[in-house]
Amino acid sequence: MHNLSVGKDVLSFCTKCKLILSAIIIAMKDDKVPFRVECNTCKTTQAFKDPSTRMGVKKTKAKRTRAKEVPVAEIWEEAIKNPNANKVKYTIKGNFIVGDILDHKKFGPGVVFTIIDNHKIEVIFQSQIKHLVYNR
Numbered sequence: 001m002h003n004l005s006v007g008k009d010v011l012s013f014c015t016k017c018k019l020i021l022s023a024i025i026i027a028m029k030d031d032k033v034p035f036r037v038e039c040n041t042c043k044t045t046q047a048f049k050d051p052s053t054r055m056g057v058k059k060t061k062a063k064r065t066r067a068k069e070v071p072v073a074e075i076w077e078e079a080i081k082n083p084n085a086n087k088v089k090y091t092i093k094g095n096f097i098v099g100d101i102l103d104h105k106k107f108g109p110g111v112v113f114t115i116i117d118n119h120k121i122e123v124i125f126q127s128q129i130k131h132l133v134y135n136r
């Protein structure tokens with residue numbers, strides 16, 4: 001692995017362009033893994049998506065169910081600090097993008113981590129990851 005740090009370019013799967021594109025690292029998860037990136041093409045700030053794990057959907061799912069030891073609170077804390085994130089109130093009618101900070105009346109503040117499909121998003125809350133309905 002080459003040296004990655006904030007400000008450097010990295011290949012990430014852009015959820016907006018739906019392509020693997022170069023992006024600028026905005027925040028690091030640890031010294032090796034980027035956490036948030038800005039797509040060089042559409043300039044959207046979003047969670048870093050490792051292109052290699054993004055290739056197969058099945059692979060990603062398997063990884064996610066196994067990743068129970070990932071400290072959700074840690075990811076949540078990092079994400080919630082992002083000053084560039086959109087802060088929005090959660091309603092099922094709302095439309096969200098990856099990186100948005102939701103205010104959920106039951107679960108509290110959460111960060112949109114993945115757009116699952118047109119009506120489902122994966123949101124990280126302080127102690128849990130939830131699938132929420134949106135865009136209804």
Ligand SMILES: [Zn+2]
Binds near residue numbers: 014016021041043
């Ligand atoms: Zn893009």
